[in-house]
Amino acid sequence: MQVDFYSKNILIVDDNKVNILVLEGLLEDEGYTSILSATSALQAYDILKKNNIDMILLDVMMPQIDGIEACRTIRQTPNYNHIPIIMITADISDETLRKSFEAGANDYLNKPVNMTNLKVRIESQFMNAHKDALILNQNRLLAVNETVQMLAHQWRQPLSIISTITMDIAVAYEFDELTAEHLDRSLNNINNAVQELSKTLDEFRQISNIEESTSLNNINDTVNKSIKLIEDRFESNHINLETDLQHQQDILYFPNELVKILISIYTNSIEAFKKTPHEIKKFIKISTKQNKDYTYIEAVDNAGGIDKDLINRIFDPYVSTKDEKNAVGLGLYNAFNILKESMHASIKVTSQNSQTTVTIKIPNTK
Template identity: 30%
Template sequence: MDEKYSVLVVDDEPHGFDVIEAHLYREGYELHYAASGMEALSSIDSFEPDVILLDVMMPQMDGIEVCRLIKSDTYWKHIPIIMVTALSSKEDLARSLDAGADDFLTKPVSGIELRARVRSMLRIKQQYDALEATLRLREDLSNMIVHDLRNPLTSILMSGSLLMDSGLKGKDLERVELILSSGRQLNSMINDLLILAKMQSGKMILNLAEVELSDLATKALSQFSGVAASKKLRLRSQLKKLDHPVSVDANLLYRVLDNLLSNAIKFSPPDSTITLEVDDPSDLVTDETASHQATIRVADEGIGVSEELQQRIFDKYEVGSPINSVPQFGLGLAFCKMVVEAHKGRIFVEENKPNGSIFTVVL
């Protein structure tokens, strides 16, 4: 065997480990032992097991609860878990499956069956690791390409700005304005992708500072006055001066406002109103939101978001209802969600009756 695999055995009875060790000693695995569920959870980082053999009947914390906790951890949930049990009740087996167990062994343990099931779980783990490596490579290549796009795009934007100052008129001026507008949109998408990549890799550091939220919102809203007028949309603001500054990463939060307002304009019909509101979170105070400092809402009168889609509209690459001539990439709202959650806040969408949507950010 070229690679030495790690197997963690969790059993409150040392004899249980001795039996498994005797059955597996010729397989060349690196065996680790934990005498309780708590010990397994505290040592899993150091053992880094490829497979876990988990006894069900243990004092203080049984194997089903240990399994549930491991499977709820993003970093460890992919590790195959074989439940080792003397239970024969279908209800107990169902509880184990619900907790995330991948396979079962019944006591007394058969050596042939144990070795076969461990090998089976290792094959699954190998396939998962290979897929993860492929996805990481693809993500790294995508990030490199996105990063390299910035240099030619910067040249396009600089050249477009110079042409704007060269005295162009009529159709020529309109064409250059279109080039600049499209270039800025592309630049915004590239920035979103790069920030998403940093956040997903855990390398994003928030530059927190106390800001006046209404001033930041006013600045974000003002940049859309021209495009809103061209689409015959009304921009309205209800920006309360909060009696306390809010500690945020101003650049990232500005991009959240930019994304939400851009979406609202994109999906709003002519002669409708888009409202940007900043307020206290008083009407949303619950045990969960009591520590929050402010609420931001962006309301439109567009096509709205279906109730079913509201649950996944913030997922990466998830898009709303297709609309002709409206590009949708499913990155803007995923970006917003990651930024808001990095600030320990939350974001959600509701209906704006009779028509449209309200995107709410609670900070």
């Protein structure tokens, strides 16, 4: 895999300008051409806002805001949390390394920095980031594919209406019963069905867009949008929908990505209900809540639960909760990766007493 890393933007953060000059010299000698620097965490945050940074070399020991705290802040900011961070420190104690990795660091370098170590670790992190980006894009495309399948389902009813009306017009014409009033009413009904098709297409086109950055949104609005796009499938499968959406403050996340993930979760529930006895009262309960640190979305169904052996592997690729031969088992795998990589969020699935609960946990970034 030939990838040019030498033109990527590397940010050096160190309160000692001599250390910055040394690192800049080493990187330039190796062929890197775009190097930025900051002498404090606050200055680094400002550079991140104004530039597309691909790698951060972050000193641990800095006044005011140290490197570990700066690393933690970057990891909690959705627009930057994907950037590889290599900590640079003279303190290689177990405690410092533990705190660095817990804060979200990808790797570390000892001071004084050795050129060979610097080169190998930077290239390794760039390669990992490149692979992660490919996987994330693949996950997003697979999520779009699920959305297209949902669109096809949404179109069936209005297309069926149009087909029925045109057949009715043809029969009325054949028996010389097609009056002007009959034709006008039929054309009006066809137009209404076409408008519904157009509206649905616009909604799905919007959520299919791949977002480049997070935006400030309300989780309840996103949940309601996801429900609207699939509520006809709840009705056609006789599933009772219950909601408990508590008041939310707006937070930063990817709303279109979240809509697609929620639709995938609902679809899993709908498919699971097809294997349950017809006499049970089917339900899906969707709730939201928020505390000072996190926002939660919870979806509960009574579709029979998930086997213990399967639930431990449910986020693995190609593991499916469905029995169909064409079930590829990528829905929850995609959800897990998109939430983790794009929003620094998490997803958990539990199952007990024929009920399955899916919980999404998103940090309250504003």
